[in-house]
Amino acid sequence: xxxxxxxxxxxxxxxxxxxxxxxxxxxxxxxxxxxxxxxxxxxxxxxxxxxxxxxxxxxxxxxxxxxxxxxxxxxxxxxxxxxxxxxxxxxxxxxxxxxxxxxxxxxxxxxxxxxxxxxxxxxxxxxxxxxxxxxxxxxxxxxxxxxxxxxxxxxxxxxxxxxxxxxxxxxxxxxxxxxxxxxxxxxxxxxxxxxxxxxxxxxxxxxxxxxxxxxxxxxxxxxxxxxxxxxxxxxxxxxxxxxxxxxxxxxxxxxxxxxxxxxxxxxxxxxxxxxxxxxxxxxxxxxxxxxxxxxxxxxxxxxxxxxxxxxxxxxxxxxxxxxxxxxxxxxxxxxxxxxxxxxxxxxxxxxxxxxxxxxxxxxxxxxxxxxxxxxxxxxxxxxxxxxxxxxxxxxxxxxxxxxxxxxxxxxxxxxxxxxxxxxxxxxxxxxxxxxxxxxxxxxxxxxxxxxxxxxxxxxxxxxxxxxxxxxxxxxxxxxxxxxxxxxxxxxxxxxxxxxxxxxxxxxxxxxxxxxxxxxxxxxxxxxxxxxxxxxxxxxxxxxxxxxxxxxxxxxxxxxxxxxxxxxxxxxxxxxxxxxxxxxxxxxxxxxxxxxxxxxxxxxxxxxxxxxxxxxxxxxxxxxxxxxxxxxxxxxxxxxxxxxxxxxxxxxxxxxxxxxxxxxxxxxxxxxxxxxxxxxxxxxxxxxxxxxxxxxxxxxxxxxxxxxxxxxxxxxxxxxxxxxxxxxxxxxxxxxxxxxxxxxxxxxxxxxxxxxxxxxxxxxxxxxxxxxxxxxxxxxxxxxxxxxxxxxxxxxxxxxxxxxxxxxxxxxxxxxxxxxxxxxxxxxxxxxxxxxxxxxxxxxxxxxxxxxxxxxxxxxxxxxxxxxxxxxxxxxxxxxxxxxxxxxxxxxxxxxxxxxxxxxxxxxxxxxxxxxxxxxxxxxxxxx
Numbered sequence: 001x002x003x004x005x006x007x008x009x010x011x012x013x014x015x016x017x018x019x020x021x022x023x024x025x026x027x028x029x030x031x032x033x034x035x036x037x038x039x040x041x042x043x044x045x046x047x048x049x050x051x052x053x054x055x056x057x058x059x060x061x062x063x064x065x066x067x068x069x070x071x072x073x074x075x076x077x078x079x080x081x082x083x084x085x086x087x088x089x090x091x092x093x094x095x096x097x098x099x100x101x102x103x104x105x106x107x108x109x110x111x112x113x114x115x116x117x118x119x120x121x122x123x124x125x126x127x128x129x130x131x132x133x134x135x136x137x138x139x140x141x142x143x144x145x146x147x148x149x150x151x152x153x154x155x156x157x158x159x160x161x162x163x164x165x166x167x168x169x170x171x172x173x174x175x176x177x178x179x180x181x182x183x184x185x186x187x188x189x190x191x192x193x194x195x196x197x198x199x200x201x202x203x204x205x206x207x208x209x210x211x212x213x214x215x216x217x218x219x220x221x222x223x224x225x226x227x228x229x230x231x232x233x234x235x236x237x238x239x240x241x242x243x244x245x246x247x248x249x250x251x252x253x254x255x256x257x258x259x260x261x262x263x264x265x266x267x268x269x270x271x272x273x274x275x276x277x278x279x280x281x282x283x284x285x286x287x288x289x290x291x292x293x294x295x296x297x298x299x300x301x302x303x304x305x306x307x308x309x310x311x312x313x314x315x316x317x318x319x320x321x322x323x324x325x326x327x328x329x330x331x332x333x334x335x336x337x338x339x340x341x342x343x344x345x346x347x348x349x350x351x352x353x354x355x356x357x358x359x360x361x362x363x364x365x366x367x368x369x370x371x372x373x374x375x376x377x378x379x380x381x382x383x384x385x386x387x388x389x390x391x392x393x394x395x396x397x398x399x400x401x402x403x404x405x406x407x408x409x410x411x412x413x414x415x416x417x418x419x420x421x422x423x424x425x426x427x428x429x430x431x432x433x434x435x436x437x438x439x440x441x442x443x444x445x446x447x448x449x450x451x452x453x454x455x456x457x458x459x460x461x462x463x464x465x466x467x468x469x470x471x472x473x474x475x476x477x478x479x480x481x482x483x484x485x486x487x488x489x490x491x492x493x494x495x496x497x498x499x500x501x502x503x504x505x506x507x508x509x510x511x512x513x514x515x516x517x518x519x520x521x522x523x524x525x526x527x528x529x530x531x532x533x534x535x536x537x538x539x540x541x542x543x544x545x546x547x548x549x550x551x552x553x554x555x556x557x558x559x560x561x562x563x564x565x566x567x568x569x570x571x572x573x574x575x576x577x578x579x580x581x582x583x584x585x586x587x588x589x590x591x592x593x594x595x596x597x598x599x600x601x602x603x604x605x606x607x608x609x610x611x612x613x614x615x616x617x618x619x620x621x622x623x624x625x626x627x628x629x630x631x632x633x634x635x636x637x638x639x640x641x642x643x644x645x646x647x648x649x650x651x652x653x654x655x656x657x658x659x660x661x662x663x664x665x666x667x668x669x670x671x672x673x674x675x676x677x678x679x680x681x682x683x684x685x686x687x688x689x690x691x692x693x694x695x696x697x698x699x700x701x702x703x704x705x706x707x708x709x710x711x712x713x714x715x716x717x718x719x720x721x722x723x724x725x726x727x728x729x730x731x732x733x734x735x736x737x738x739x740x741x742x743x744x745x746x747x748x749x750x751x752x753x754x755x756x757x758x759x760x761x762x763x764x765x766x767x768x769x770x771x772x773x774x775x776x777x778x779x780x781x782x783x784x785x786x787x788x789x790x791x792x793x794x795x796x797x798x799x800x801x802x803x804x805x806x807x808x809x810x811x812x813x814x815x816x817x818x819x820x821x822x823x824x825x826x827x828x829x830x831x832x833x834x835x836x837x838x839x840x841x842x843x844x845x846x847x848x849x850x851x852x853x854x855x856x857x858x859x860x861x862x863x864x865x866x867x868x869x870x871x872x873x874x875x876x877x878x879x880x881x882x883x884x885x886x887x888x889x890x891x892x893x894x895x896x897x898x899x900x901x902x903x904x905x906x907x908x909x910x911x912x913x914x915x916x917x918x919x920x921x922x923x924x925x926x927x
């Protein structure tokens with residue numbers, strides 16, 4: 001560095017002051033902008049961003065002179081005041097939907113204000129600067145906490161704690177400043193609790209004990225916080241011991257606060273808090289089943305020197321504690337005391353009765369009934385009052401509902417209670433009592449408590465007059481009682497009730513309930529007969545057939561379910577409004593039939609019926625439109641396909657052919673992915689023909705002329721589709737679609753077979769050549785075609801020769817030829833050539849042997865199958881016998897040489913080679 005570049009300290013100081021003033025001017029300008037926006041709207045976000053950048057730059061220029069610090073303090077307080085103004089305006093002007101965003105902007109702005117104040121640090125002439133700076137962070141943290149931004153709240157509280165941690169707390173005499181320290185600690189504790197850091201939260205509360213400074217108000221604040229945490233733990237029911245510990249801490253602070261209280265109002269307030277804490281402690285002991293401790297807490301509360309606590313919950317706590325201790329006499333006293341005490345709310349009394357019923361059960365039924373009658377007496381018993389009280393005690397379903405229902409059932413059947421409703425002017429109350437009992441019976445029925453439900457329905461019949469006007473209502477009661485006893489599997493009683501209902505009001509519901517009884521008795525034939533009876537009723541609706549099917553499925557009565565659905569299908573052409581789409585009924589029927597083996601014919605009949613109806617109504621009308629219709633079409637197509645493949649695997653080829661033909665028809669109707677559907681249609685057609693051919697072999701009867709024509713038609717369709725499928729599948733030189741290759745191969749086999757039945761040899765050769773020229777062709781496929789064409793009653797040696805030659809070329813062009821298959825093809829070609837060579841010489845056969853020899857040359861020992869090599873050598877040698885006998889020595893020598901040459905490359909023929917060599921040597925000598 002040059003000397004000219006070194007700045008003197010004075011220059012650096014002047015330059016630093018210039019930067020300080022420049023940044024402070026920017027901050028003041030930003031504050032003016034915020035002040036201008038504070039009246040009408042929130043300041044823009046760019047203002048906050050700019051202010052943050054200025055603060056970052058300012059913090060890098062510390063330390064500052066006292067005058068600059070004072071200027072920073074003024075700007076900070078000015079910004080804080082404008083934040084307060086904005087907050088007040090926002091609470092009036094802004095809508096609730098923008099409150100959260102506005103609140104976050106406010107909190108961010110106040111956070112920056114607190115950071116600005118903390119930059120200045122200590123300022124000479126300002127008392128307690130650390131406390132004031134901490135108060136800014138505390139209030140900002142409160143905002144973040146209310147916005148549930150607990151990480152930012154904790155950051156503010158921790159910054160405030162750092163500021164005051166260096167102060168000597170004992171030296172702080174101002175009550176407001178000491179209160180701030182406590183509030184800061186409590187706020188930080190609450191935030192820690194919210195983020196599940198309970199250990200830190202409780203530690204902070206314990207640390208707060210040194211900050212209460214003997215103030216009754218501070219003790220109450222600390223006690224309330226301990227109680228709040230205790231209530232949270234109690235509500236979560238996670239750690240009752242921890243909740244009790246927190247409540248005890250709250251109680252201890254209440255005691256200290258009571259001792260520190262100076263005025264009567266303070267003592268009354270803290271005593272109320274102490275009683276509340278004690279009640280929570282009693283509740284925790286109750287949950288922990290520490291019943292003795294509950295009783296002690298209640299005794300302390302009732303025997304308090306200040307007059308005692310008369311809170312309604314004490315009686316409930318005491319009664320539940322006595323019940324927990326098994327002391328029902330004391331619990332009954334508490335219960336009776338609640339009945340007498342008019343100050344206890346009815347809801348509290350009902351809760352206590354429920355608890356008593358749950359604990360005492362049947363043993364306390366008489367006591368419960370007596371208490372109930374006592375309550376009626378307290379209400380100046382009348383029919384209306386009885387209805388109201390019975391309704392309140394019955395309540396809803398849940399724990400204890402069965403016992404409550406039993407007690408009320410006994411009560412409402414009491415002659416004294418029934419007599420209240422005998423008067424003519426009690427008709428309205430009688431209807432109300434019937435409704436109360438009926439509704440409670442219905443609730444129990446829905447919760448499957450059929451015994452209690454039946455009892456309540458029976459008692460409700462006491463409140464129905466025996467006259468003509470109420471005949472239908474009585475019939476309804478008998479029907480619902482039939483349902484209850486069906487649920488209890490008391491089938492004979494259920495039959496009695498439905499017979500009574502039918503006498504009063506015969507209708508389809510009675511017929512349906514009889515149907516349910518037959519189902520429960522496993523009388524399938526009786527249930528099917530009852531289906532016919534339902535359809536004959538005047539008020540019959542098809543919905544009952546749908547219900548009948550559901551019931552039959554639930555009872556695993558598949559034959560009855562099939563009968564219900566089959567009967568239901570008959571109504572779709574009648575013009576009646578049906579509860580379920582016809583396609584849904586057919587799908588359900590097929591599903592049920594599929595659950596038992598041997599129903600393939602019925603499934604096929606239903607699927608054919610579905611296709612017929614779809615053709616009559618139109619696919620969109622029958623299956624539905626858009627995605628729903630597409631899924632329905634696909635389901636029927638896939639089901640037909642699955643049955644086709646399954647019956648094919650089971651060797652039921654005739655059924656398989658029909659299912660697959662049907663599948664192709666359904667796939668034709670599916671909309672969506674056309675390429676995939678075309679493949680499935682083509683597969684179905686091809687495999688259908690394949691099943692027809694397999695069926696012929698199975699039944700050992702030739703296909704009829706009609707079947708052959710049908711097969712030709714199906715293959716024609718498949719062939720046209722296969723062209724487009726192949727074009728799409730093999731358009732690129734990449735990976736070949738396996739499905740398409742297999743399909744093309746099966747199609748070729750089927751087409752070859754059917755063309756052979758028509759004696760169309762030329763078409764057979766054309767079909768195989770087309771396959772061989774496609775990318776779907778594999779040597780294994782050609783081998784299979786060649787073998788099939790070379791044997792059987794409809795063999796075609798031209799096709800066989802072509803396929804095997806092509807196959808041989810493919811095998812030999814492979815990097816690792818399969819010489820087992822190569823040998824098989826060579827043998828087969830030699831056999832075909834030997835049979836079909838005609839009047840020509842055997843040069844063709846000789847060329848095959850010569851080709852085999854060339855293949856074997858250069859192979860490792862054993863690589864070409866040894867047995868096949870021996871066969872070639874021996875048959876070639878043996879072919880020389882006839883020419884030699886006829887004097888055609890050259891011809892014989894040619895065959896001997898090729899046989900000997902092949903034998904040279906076959907292991908295990910050493911003896912034969914020696915003999916061959918001798919014979920050839922002798923033949924040479926003769927020549």
